[in-house]
Amino acid sequence: MQIARVALDVPLHRFFDYIVPETEALSDSDLGRLVRVPFGQKSRIGIIVVLPQSSDVPVARLKSIEAVLRDIPALPADWFRLSEFCAAYYQAPLGEVMLSTLPAGLRRVAPPKARTSQRFVKPSPPQEPPELTAEQKTALAAIAEDSKGFRAYLLHGVTGSGKTEIYLRLVERSLAAGRQVLMLVPEINLTPQLESRVAARFPSAGLVSLHSELTEAARTRNWRAALEGRARIVLGTRLAIFAPLPDLGLIVVDEEHDASFKQQDGMRYSARDVAVFRARERGIPIVLGSATPSLESWANATDHRTPARYTLLTLHQRAVENSRLPLVQRIDTRPEKLQDGLSAALLLGIEKRLTRGEQSLVFLNRRGYAPVLACTNCGWISHCHRCAANLVLHLLDRRLRCHHCGFESPIPKACPTCGNQDIQPFGRGTQRLESVLAERFPQARILRVDRDSARSRKQWETLVQRIYSGDADILVGTQMLAKGHDFPKLTLVGALGADAALFASDWRAPERLFAQLMQVAGRAGRAELPGEVLIQTQFPDHPLYAALVQHDYAAFADSQLKEREEAGFPPYTFQAMLRAESPHMADALAFLATARAGPQTG
Incomplete structure (x- = not known):
């Protein structure tokens, strides 16, 4: 009699033993195979994790496996190690971790039928690689000299410095070596632009995307293409970090500082940190790119008191010839009576762009009307x-x-x-701001871009196309427009409501504000037209704004790290968060108080 130990999606820190039917004899090559098993009154999908010689449960109480899903390849050993790490580090049941990383279609008792055809991302017309700048060549050479085995690189480049081109050159190198590539982006809205660029550069590589807005069938199909090695490039959001890739040779994490890489429901994990572990476990290079790296990553690359964990590569200049970083100015709103929250300088700047046929972006990271x-x-x-x-x-x-x-x-x-x-x-939200601007500039074409106007990928792509085609004069947007986009006619960015984060209770608020403002400032003047950024503030002398004016991320990061070290905050200490949810606040607070007190003795 053969026994299989199976992982199930249940909130228990244990596996479950089942009898293997004689018609389904298993071998070690079947570890990682999906099975259908009875559990309670229903059937569930599980994963074979061990073939033990015996069971601690009496044989008479064991149930039999209903079916072994042999049409789906077994999950590889490194995927198991990744799941085990996440379960241990993030304190989650291993069965829940394993099953939650699978596409929903494969977790169903009646999974979708396998399809032999695969719809890869449709390539755009092939593109010739641009000429590299001296800084890009230096960064690529540094990675090339030490591309064997694990090494983490922090690619710190100002907005528009050509970080994506470095990614693509590294992808080309990995594909030539017969390896797969995993590219992570923080948000779904950034995938179409990068998808088309990657597909145009590598039209025959087999590019698939993995993110939550895909249909269940599409996600299952793309996940299987990755597992079977047919997809050589996988581009996705945080969930893609768990895609099984048997020939993985390179991981790229774009905008590595972004909070969207953190999963806040179910198993709470950081896809960036998991990516670093996966690269180390596989013995492959990983590139973390950002114009405003997270302070943890910056410390890993610049702390000279210990051997640097990351190799720092820096791009100081923009890659497009004649393109310069935008001029950043602080608008002191204390002596001025604002017009519906807008300063005279910002209104004048918008008016000038309308006259010149250029675009303006009014940034307010607060959607809704109020x-x-x-x-x-x-x-x-x-x-x-x-x-x-x-x-x-x-x-x-x-x-x-x-x-x-x-x-x-x-x-x-x-x-x-x-x-x-x-x-x-x-107060004001983007909807109210849109109404105010429409009344102030009735001749202008105003386009609001936030989670309410772009709820689906199709809506988002339509909005972006309108911006590219010049079918909008004034953009009113949240952080959705703050990163990853090159709008040639956008020359003015006005930032509203930034001061609230300066004195927030969250000790990460200044870091996030600086990143947000520097990213949105980087949308201005991406082409040959000069860019200008106006930040409305009641605290124009604040060091954060002074660093923004100089585009000096390093100075800001070093000062923030010094403050954190003195205050005993990460990355110099470890913190864990315990959350409680309840219909009644008193119950949640009582639970947290009991947990804080710890176990009672006696």
Whole structure:
């Protein structure tokens, strides 16, 4: 009698033993094979992890495997090691980790039928590689000299310095060596642009994408193409880090600082950190690229008190000839009465661009019409009923939405507390800003780009195409427009509402603000037209803004790291977060207080 130990998607730190039917005899080559097994009153999909000689459970109590899914190749050994690392480091049941990384279609009891055809990303017309700058050549040479085995490279380049071209040259080298490549981007909205560029450069390589907006069938198909080695380049968001790649030879993490690489639901993990572990485990190079690296990565590359974990490669200049970094100016709003939140300098700058046929971007990282609805009579505020955040007013949809937990409700006709019908929006969101600009510049074509106007990939691609084609004069956008885009006619960026992050309780807020502003500033003047950035602030002398004016990330990062070391914050200490969710705040706080007190003795 043969026994198989199976991992299942259950919140238990254990595996389950099953009898292997005589018709389904297994060997060590079947480790990692998917099986269908009975569990409780239902059937589940599991993964064979061990073929033990015996079981601790009496044989009479063991159930039999219902089917071995032999049409799906067994998962490779390095994928197991990656799952084991994540389960141990992020304190999650191993079975949950293994099964949650599979496409939903393969976790179903009746998985979709295998298809022999594979629709790879449609290539654009082939493109000739551009001439490399001296800095790009130096960076590539540094990687080429030490490309054997594991090495982590931090590619720090100003916006527009040609980091993507370095990625593509490294991809070319890996493909020539018969290896697969994994490229990670922080957001789905960045994949179409990079997809088309990679497909144009490598039209016959077999490029697939992996992200949450793919249909279930498409994700399953692309995942299998990666596992079977037919896809030589995999481009995706954080979930793609778990794609099984038998010939993996290179990992690239673009915009490595981005918080979107962190998974906040289920198993909470950092895809960037998992990528570094995977590269080390496979003995391959990994390139982490950013104009504003995370402070953890910067410390790993620049801390001279210990041997550097990462090799720092720097690009100081933009790659396009005659393209210069934008002029950054601080607009002191203290002595000025703003016009609907807009300074005279910013309004004048927009007007000049309209006259010249250029584009402007007004950046406000707060979607909706207003961040809160309030009663002027009793002080009621639109708090979320499910969490501690406020409900944001979305006037066009006539809804109040929580951008934290997703709860939403209709806009009340009167104050729920006192019945006052004169409830007012306070603050500004992108919808309200769009209305203000439309009234101020009635002749301008205004385009709002946020999560509400671009809820699907198709909507996003339509908006981006309108911007590229010049069918928009003024863009009103959130962080969706802050990175990864080259709009040739965009020459002015105005940043609103940045001061709130300067004194936030989150100790990472300054780092995120600097990255956000530097990234959005980098959208201006990407081509030959000069760019200008206007930051409205009540604290123009703040060191963060001074570093922005100089485009001096290194100075900002070093000062922040010094503060963190003195305060005992990461990366100089370790922190763990314990979260509690409950319909009642008191219950959540009581649980956290008990957990903080620790186990009681006696």
